[in-house]
Amino acid sequence: MSKLPMSKLVVRDLQRSFGGVQAVGGVSFTLRSGDLLALIGPNGAGKSTCFNLLNGQLRPDSGSVRLDGTELVGLPPRRIWALGVGRTFQITATFASMTVAENVQMVLLSRARRLFGLWRPAALQFREPALALLERVGMAAQADRPCGVLAYGDVKRVELAMALASEPTVLLMDEPTAGMAPAERLALMELTAELVRERGLAVLFTEHDMDAVFGHATRVLVLDRGRLIAEGSPDQVRADPRVQSVYLGGEA
């Protein structure tokens, strides 16, 4: 970290209300390449809303999200994806009627703009790179199983492979380890940290599991009732009295 890390995603004063209730009120932060940034906060703090604002699923009332200087606000999710922002979902969302490999192949086909093909079978295209990605997340052995029958933790890993398939520079992970066994959680967080180091990926993730947050995050943001109340290294945040009273104290 001797070089000045590049600012990938610059979020300024993001706001969004639902029928008079402010879900996200003036959130600003910067995500740099090589960051594994955790966004934590009690239930209802606005974490998922924040994610949905970042990837274009929701439109903010005001504020700006810039990726390498390009404004993302107002773009549909698929455009934001094409610019290099990958995403995994809190509630798993995969293509249940396809096999694990086909799920990843779809993303590769989409990236190569080959989705409008009417002739060559999809299952034969990009199979090797898809298997390589599945190997990376430890799902190669289950490549030909239907995605609809997988265990929850396995679906999470397929989601990660799908997100990586588009070679994103920014990855948004909404509760990546929810529903996983402790050993699986550890493995997934270690894998993510590895990817950050290897590829210079910028990762923003939300998480309820404090071991995952304080064991792996490079920095931590704390959200409470739609506002950021603390930001810093895991140790700084852990020591912050506001965080303790609002979050750790309140929840523990």
Added chain:
Amino acid sequence: MSFLLVQALSGLATAATLFLVSSGLTIVFGVTRIVNFAHGSFYMVGAYAGWSLIERFGGTPAGFWGSVTAAALAMGVLGAAMEIGLLRRLYRSPELFQLLGTFGVVLVVQDLTAWAWGPEDLLGRRAPGLKGSIDILDQPFPLYDLVLIGLGPLVLGLLWLLFNRTRWGTLVRAATQDREMASALGVDPARLFTGVLFLGCALAGLGGALQVPREAVTLQMDMAIVVEAFVVVVVGGMGSLAGAFLASLLIGQLQAFGILVFPQITLVLVFLFMAVVLVLRPHGLLGRAEEVPPTAPATVTVPLSTGGHTGSWALALLALLAAVPLVAGDYALILLTEVVILALFAASLHLLIGLGGLVSFGHAAWFGLGAYGSALLVKHMGAPMPLALAGAPVLAGLGALVAGWFCVRRSGLYFAMLTLAFAQIAWSIAFQWYAVTGGDNGILGVWPSSWAAGKAAYYWLTLALCGGTLWLLRRAAFAPFGYALRAGRDSGLRAESVGIDVRRFQWMAFVLAGSAAGLAGGLYAFAKGSVFPTLLAVPQSVDALVMVLMGGIQTVAGPLAGAVVFHLLKSEVMSLTDWWRLVLGLIIVALVLVFPRGIVGFLSGLRSSFVRRRA
């Protein structure tokens, strides 16, 4: 000026009837989430029952109004019976099954009504004491219509009191907003739903019985009113009573004045109005977004099987089919030609339902558009058969391009309603634009070129064109295009977040399916030598759905099997009886009751119970 006023008043009288019927439909939908196709049947039977009672007792005002009330109550009882016998088993089914199941009831009721009252139109007596008319600004206006105009707001007011001032009404509103919560609070949902069906169908029956003094009672009343009531409910916002009232008023006026300005296309106007409203206000005028929850997908979520040797099997089947003319007679060839055409028709619908999860209730529009396209090219341009056949998919594809732009903006039930609306637009053009389409009489003399005039030659042509198109559709299903379509169905959220423009794929699929159905329609026109508006009508769309359902949604080959079984059943079994609607209706009801979770759901249920037994 006074003429316009009277026109507006007659629009209000129409609106009153429309509101009575659609309020029942919207109440039933609000609680059960079922769009009841059979709602118009209660209106029709209400009119027939009302006619009989009024003939017998309607000499005095008390007798007349008593007869109307009795007819309405009788329909309520029938509605409750349908809830207990059928709907109760469909609440958790995909919307495709709900629409189809209640459409089965439509067919059964049509034949039973014809059996009970005969096929002739019936003219009822006028309401005693309200026979005359009064002068409004020197224009005569029927007194009875004036009473109807007052009845609309009266019923709205009574319903408002019922839902806001009684315990029962409060429970119904609670169930409308949250079914699970209502049953958790100790409300017996079964009794509540039966009661709601009683109320809704009594309102339809009331609307029907009130028509007796105004117009002839006919066997066509059911479909005419239910499609209009669909439009009212969708325009007003599904589940909203006030919305239904407002939409009834607007559509009543649209019809009253539309007939002055565009007498040829009054029906088209109504559906166009609906399409525009849905695009501008996706949940209807007074509807709320949460009124329509995401419904259970009609499709299955197992991987499509590519089938290792499908290619060689298909070739063997094709060779076998191509050899049939060597042994079969003309009649068998005619039948087989139709089966092959319908297989393409069903497969094109399967592309939408099976891959896209898009349940189209108006697929006949594209079949009919292709058929009419070919027939019109022959009749008005003197086009030779090859050109006319080439025109069929082009015209149908263009139609689907325009309609699809609207339809893919919505999903689930709204998509089904929109496709139905566009099919009705196409149907009403064929039916009303006499000068070009010949209306009811259709277009005759659409015969193949001389080289294809023989039964065997035309059969081979059909086999080649349909076989080729089916092959293309199958390739598309397993190519990235078909996968992208399935991706949008499986998880729209995920699809959009990995760069898939779901709507665009759905639109393309709509056009592709429309063109393929259009080619089938063109071939059908030349096979039959004629085209009629029935080719675009709702029953034709339902036929396609039944074929897809019979064959099974889970395989690409399913619709082909479905087409064979269905067409042989229809032409061989049902032609033996005059009551084919009854038979078909019962088959449809049986189909949705035996496979309430879809055929694959049924199969996997069998498999898991088998596994349990072995364990």
